[in-house]
Amino acid sequence: MRNIGIITNAAMTIRRHQQNNRTMKTIRVSLLLAAATLIIATSARATVVDLVNHDSGTITNQYGTAIFEFTQPQPTGTGVIKPFLRVQADPTEQGYNTSGVTPAAPFDDKAGIWTHDLTFADLMTTAVNVSGQLYFKLLLDINEPGGSKSTINLLQLQFYTSSQGSLVTTDISQLGTLRYSFSPGDQVLMDAARNHGSGSGDMYAYIPASAFAGTSPNDFVYMYCMFGNADAESQGGFEEWALVVNPIPEASTFFPIIGLLAAVFSTQFVRRRQLAQVSK
Numbered sequence: 190m191r192n193i194g195i196i197t198n199a200a201m202t203i204r205r206h207q208q209n210n211r212t213m214k215t216i217r218v219s220l221l222l223a224a225a226t227l228i229i230a231t232s233a234r235a236t237v238v239d240l241v242n243h244d245s246g247t248i249t250n251q252y253g254t255a256i257f258e259f260t261q262p263q264p265t266g267t268g269v270i271k272p273f274l275r276v277q278a279d280p281t282e283q284g285y286n287t288s289g290v291t292p293a294a295p296f297d298d299k300a301g302i303w304t305h306d307l308t309f310a311d312l313m314t315t316a317v318n319v320s321g322q323l324y325f326k327l328l329l330d331i332n333e334p335g336g337s338k339s340t341i342n343l344l345q346l347q348f349y350t351s352s353q354g355s356l357v358t359t360d361i362s363q364l365g366t367l368r369y370s371f372s373p374g375d376q377v378l379m380d381a382a383r384n385h386g387s388g389s390g391d392m393y394a395y396i397p398a399s400a401f402a403g404t405s406p407n408d409f410v411y412m413y414c415m416f417g418n419a420d421a422e423s424q425g426g427f428e429e430w431a432l433v434v435n436p437i438p439e440a441s442t443f444f445p446i447i448g449l450l451a452a453v454f455s456t457q458f459v460r461r462r463q464l465a466q467v468s469k
């Protein structure tokens with residue numbers, strides 16, 4: 190009887206081990222499936238805007254929808270478009286706008302009068318209404334060699350706001366509050382051969398104004414960008430970004446975004462007062 194008891198216990202122990210193994214296998218498979226789902230979900234979220242073969246595209250993520258649009262050559266040079274950021278390096282490049290140059294301009298910034306601080310008030314001068322949504326409008330001018338090197342990819346575009354100006358750091362998370370960012374894998378493909386040379390303009394970027402809710406007009410805005418990868422390296426001259434100042438600013442752009450309602454109400458008040466004066 191004792192032997193039968195030992196055998197029964199041994200059989201139960203083996204079954205338990207087998208069950209434990211099955212449970213471990215199930216957990217392992219579940220973890221693998223979860224990881225695969227995460228990878229698929231992450232890559233599914235990534236958006237590639239192709240401005241080589243198309244004229245526009247959008248990237249939608251947690252920060253809103255940004256619009257990227259190919260633009261025809263413009264009869265302008267650096268002095269006319271007045272850039273706020275120039276970056277240049279080969280085969281990749283990154284940088285952000287700042288007036289700070291101590292101990293050195295960060296990353297691949299080209300220091301000088303065309304790389305400098307911006308305030309949110311500056312950015313608000315570019316506000317445009319597209320299909321009922323408010324956007325900040327920027328111009329990108331790429332400068333790439335001809336032939337097989339004419340393509341370049343924009344791999345990251347981020348905006349930070351801070352009460353401090355002229356920041357210099359290579360830890361971009363130190364640039365303040367992150368307001369807008371590409372998701373991992375988001376990118377915009379461009380081909381300089383569609384336009385001619387520097388100063389002609391290549392792309393408009395429309396950044397959702399809603400991403401800047403709560404920003405003070407006096408806050409500084411840092412725009413970080415990264416270009417170039419194995420498929421479309423950065424080469425040749427500098428890439429430069431400029432504000433596209435709206436000649437007819439929206440009434441709301443005189444106010445911070447959180448003051449939008451106040452602006453609407455104040456506009457209504459002025460209209461009512463004008464009507465009252467007309468009727469007198």
Ligand SMILES: [Ca+2]
Pocket residue numbers: 333334338339340341421422423424
């Ligand atoms: Ca290139």
Ligand SMILES: [Ca+2]
Pocket residue numbers: 277331332333423424425426427428
């Ligand atoms: Ca270049």
